[in-house]
Amino acid sequence: MRIGLDYRASAGYPISGIGRQNFALEEAFRAHPDVQLQLFGVAPYNHPIRRLIHAPRWATPLNSVHRLHDRLGFEGLFLPKALRDAEVQIYVANINMGLPVGRKPANMRYVLQLHDLFQITQQNNHGSRLKAGIYRLTDYLSIAYSLKVADVVWVPSQFTANEVLRLFPSAREKLRVVPLLVEGFKGEPADIRSLQLPERYWLCVGTREPRKNMPWFVDAWQNARLQFPTVPELVLVGGDEPLNDSQRKLPGLHVLSGISDDELHAVYAEADRLWQPSYAEGFGLPVIEALRVGTPVAVASGSSLDEITPPDSPRFSPTDSSALVQLMGTLSTAPEEDPAALKAWTTTYDREAFYKRVHEALEELR
Structure with a gap:
């Protein structure tokens, strides 16, 4: 299996919960004897991570996963062709959205790891009501699109599965509960x-x-x-x-x-x-x-x-x-x-x- 993994969370937010689970997926895929893993993401010019990932020729900040125009450039202009050129069979996105925009190749499968729907169901900190409203609308549309085009949706809990069914009942047959990895701390606790x-x-x-x-x-x-x-x-x-x-x-x-x-x-x-x-x-x-x-x-x-x-x-x-x-x-x-x-x-x-x-x-x- 030739798997492509959206690596934007690992590169841009490595200590966040989603970033840590991005690393966990990478490790799990590499541990599978039949998987060939390819990483896809964004980076500034001359950033060392460009040696590890497929990235657009244009420069993009590592922490741009929430900026709509940067996301559309990656997911719409770059990713579809890059996945075909890399002969990816399964593409996995784990930022609650982020699957490629456009027609999906017949021989490619999409997996969405959806951690929660709080971007659209809860009040979040965005600085202003206008900004919060824009984020809520664009996140709703992005999540709805990714749920529509995904072949399978991995959720970490039955609670999240039930929330998806409440808001997007058509995704019922795609849902799979795949609980997350929680690693133990490495080394001894510090002197605090x-x-x-x-x-x-x-x-x-x-x-x-x-x-x-x-x-x-x-x-x-x-x-x-x-x-x-x-x-x-x-x-x-x-x-x-x-x-x-x-x-x-x-x-x-x-x-x-x-x-x-x-x-x-x-x-x-x-x-x-x-x-x-x-x-x-x-x-x-x-x-x-x-x-x-x-x-x-x-x-x-x-x-x-x-x-x-x-x-x-x-x-x-x-x-x-x-x-x-x-x-x-x-x-x-x-x-x-x-x-x-x-x-x-x-x-x-x-x-x-x-x-x-x-x-x-x-x-x-x-």
């Missing part, structure tokens, strides 16, 4: 004494988008601290942009951004518990990352978090503040959970399991 974190703390990772539900969660945590003196301090990884000024000044609240993977490893490992209060998640990487180092979790119900979290882990409604406050009080004195059991749960998402799922998904495209 310089971060000056408290001896005991709870943790939230990923705070920026409104769907992460952070202002609501921080309010509940503050109320729980007033009612239960055993509730620990709170560490947010990802910034405090969603919070208001009074929340940012709360005693016991710590905000981290720009930390290294080794530091994040340690922050996970030393936390008493990870909380994931999102009301919309397509998969939930931080939950698996926490469990992989033996840190227990508590998650909001109603999205993919229901699927990826151990069945006996605490769950809460993402809208019921009083119930969450009571749960925080209960868990602040709960006995320690078995780290070995938590780690064992995550084998479903390790490298071997992911490769097996991807290779099985390829079989129907032969």
Whole structure:
């Protein structure tokens, strides 16, 4: 099988969730004995990545995947001919859209890895209402087009599959649930004494988008601290942009951004518990990352978090503040959970399991 992979996420956003899954697909394809892999992307002139990928002759910034005119140039003007010239049999795009524009060759199959539909279903941070409206419209059209021309659509959870069916019911027969790869941290956790974190703390990772539900969660945590003196301090990884000024000044609240993977490893490992209060998640990487180092979790119900979290882990409604406050009080004195059991749960998402799922998904495209 000669497979072409859209490499724009890896090149432009290597530490993002989608970028990391782009690398994961590359590794899974290279591990298949019958796959010849070709990479397609964009780059500035004289950038070293041009030696690794098929790229347009014109220069394009690496981080241009969200710029409509750059996307159309790549997907419409460059990609169709480049795929034919490279004799690609299966082309895979993993940025929720991005399949070639124009008539698809009869002997070529398209795969869309669709992580979620939050670009068109949720309020996102775009700086202005006008910009947000333009992005929502163009993203809707791009996703709808890619769903239409794709032969198969890989989604990471049944939650995402259900969202696709709700908005695009004609894609029903194309959907395949292929959960993501969540790698363990490489090496040992860093010494994080310089971060000056408290001896005991709870943790939230990923705070920026409104769907992460952070202002609501921080309010509940503050109320729980007033009612239960055993509730620990709170560490947010990802910034405090969603919070208001009074929340940012709360005693016991710590905000981290720009930390290294080794530091994040340690922050996970030393936390008493990870909380994931999102009301919309397509998969939930931080939950698996926490469990992989033996840190227990508590998650909001109603999205993919229901699927990826151990069945006996605490769950809460993402809208019921009083119930969450009571749960925080209960868990602040709960006995320690078995780290070995938590780690064992995550084998479903390790490298071997992911490769097996991807290779099985390829079989129907032969």
